[in-house]
Amino acid sequence: MQFLTTDLEKMKWLSHGFFTRIGGASGGLYGSLNCAWSSQDNPDHVKLNREKVAETIGVGADQVITLKQVHSNKVITVTKAWTREQAPSADALVTDQKGIGIAVLTADCAPVLFAAKKSRIVGAAHAGWKGALSGVMEETINAMIALGAKKEEISAAIGPCIGPQSYEVSEGFEKPFLEQDVGNSRFFRAADKAGHLIFDLPGYIIHRLKAAGIADVHDTKQDTLANENAYFSYRRSCIRKEPDYGRQMSVIAIR
Numbered sequence: 001m002q003f004l005t006t007d008l009e010k011m012k013w014l015s016h017g018f019f020t021r022i023g024g025a026s027g028g029l030y031g032s033l034n035c036a037w038s039s040q041d042n043p044d045h046v047k048l049n050r051e052k053v054a055e056t057i058g059v060g061a062d063q064v065i066t067l068k069q070v071h072s073n074k075v076i077t078v079t080k081a082w083t084r085e086q087a088p089s090a091d092a093l094v095t096d097q098k099g100i101g102i103a104v105l106t107a108d109c110a111p112v113l114f115a116a117k118k119s120r121i122v123g124a125a126h127a128g129w130k131g132a133l134s135g136v137m138e139e140t141i142n143a144m145i146a147l148g149a150k151k152e153e154i155s156a157a158i159g160p161c162i163g164p165q166s167y168e169v170s171e172g173f174e175k176p177f178l179e180q181d182v183g184n185s186r187f188f189r190a191a192d193k194a195g196h197l198i199f200d201l202p203g204y205i206i207h208r209l210k211a212a213g214i215a216d217v218h219d220t221k222q223d224t225l226a227n228e229n230a231y232f233s234y235r236r237s238c239i240r241k242e243p244d245y246g247r248q249m250s251v252i253a254i255r
Contacts, residue, residue: 001019001020001022001023001053001056002019002020002022002023003018003019003020003056004018004020004159004160004222005017005018006018006113006218007216008113008155008218008252011115011117011155013120013254013255014115014120014122014253014254014255015058015059015252015253016057016113016122016157016250016251017056017057017251018111018113018157018160018220018222018248018250019033019056019248019249019250019251020033020231020248021033021034021230021231021246022230023052024045024048024049024052025045025048025049025052026046026246027045029237029242029243029244029245029246030045030244030245031246032049033049033052033248033249034046034049034232034246034248035049035050035053035066035103035105035247035248035249036105036246036247037066037084038068038105038247039244039246039247040243040244041244041246050249053103053251054101057101057251058253058255059099059101059253060099062081062083063099063100063253064101064103065078065081065082065093065100065101065103066087066103066104066105066249067087067088067089067091067093067104067126068087068088068089068090069089069090069091069105069126070089070091071091071126071128071130071131072089072090072091072130072136073091073092073131073134073135073136073138073139074090074092074136074139075090075091075093075094075123075125075136075139075140076088076090076092076094077094077143077146078093078094078095078097078100078102079095079097080097080100081100091104091126091127091131091136092104092124092125092126092136092139092140092143093123093124094114094121094122094123094124094140094144095121095122095123095147095254096120096147096254097254098253098254098255099253099254099255101251101253102122102123102124102253103124103249103250103251104124104125104126104250105126105248105249105250106126106161106248107224107231107232107233107234107237107246107247107248108128108162108167108234108235109126109127109128109129109161109162109234110126110127110128110132110159110201110202110205111124111125111126111127111158111159111160111250112124112125112137112156112158112159112205112209113156113157113159113250113252114140114144114154114155114157115154115252116149116150116154116155117155118150118153119147119148119149119150120254121144121147121148121149122252122253122254123143123144124140124250124252125140127205129199129201132201132208133177133180137205137208138208138212141154141212151212151213151214152213152215154216155214155216155217155218156209156217156218157217157220158202158205158206158218158219158220159222159250160220160222160223160224160227160230160231160248161201161202161222161223161224162224162225162233162235163201163221163222163223163226164198164199164200164201164203165226166198166223166225166226166235167198167199167201167235168191168193168198169198169199170195170196170197171196171197173199174188174199177204184204184207186203187201187203187204188200202219202221206219224248231248232245232246232247232248233245
């Protein structure tokens with residue numbers, strides 16, 4: 001298995017990882033560490049993959065929990081682990097409970113992990129363009145503060161996502177971003193293809209985090225579309241007209 005960590009790991013009370021697609025049990029389109037129940041992969045393979053992630057993070061196999069992600073800004077405060085069937089519809093989680101791995105699944109959208117150093121509270125957000133635009137990071141921060149965190153102690157880390165050289169969108173996509181703030185124009189540039197733009201998703205996320213008062217932000221700078229060997233990519237699957245795609249997991253837990 002291969003996974004990335006960041007300076008969040010300097011907080012010895014937590015464990016985290018941005019997992020790649022490498023080192024799992026799945027095959028074909030899902031090769032090999034596909035962790036998405038929502039895919040058409042063999043459920044037994046998904047179960048084994050998630051167990052491997054849990055073991056690596058250092059929590060029980062049934063203690064890594066995910067959501068039914070819906071590209072919203074809704075955040076769930078976690079007090080105990082839930083089953084696959086109990087997973088709520090939302091796009092971020094926060095907790096102050098030890099031994100629970102809160103996780104998000106991505107395949108181009110950005111996983112953002114949070115940790116409050118002194119109060120020992122963690123968060124995980126699924127930030128595609130819709131979630132980022134509607135404030136999923138800010139709502140995650142607010143939920144951590146509601147648990148007792150101080151904004152100045154919160155650090156954030158952005159995992160592998162579609163990169164600033166790869167995210168081609170149609171003209172008009174930028175409209176809601178410019179309506180929000182004309183300064184957001186700096187996250188768009190002309191694409192080689194007529195009528196299209198390139199959008200810098202991680203750059204926009206960093207901007208939103210900084211504007212929200214998070215001074216300590218880390219970026220893994222990994223492009224999911226460009227690196228097929230390491231990452232699943234929804235955009236790549238669309239380009240190839242493939243029927244489905246895998247998702248990699250990003251997880252954080254309090255030891």
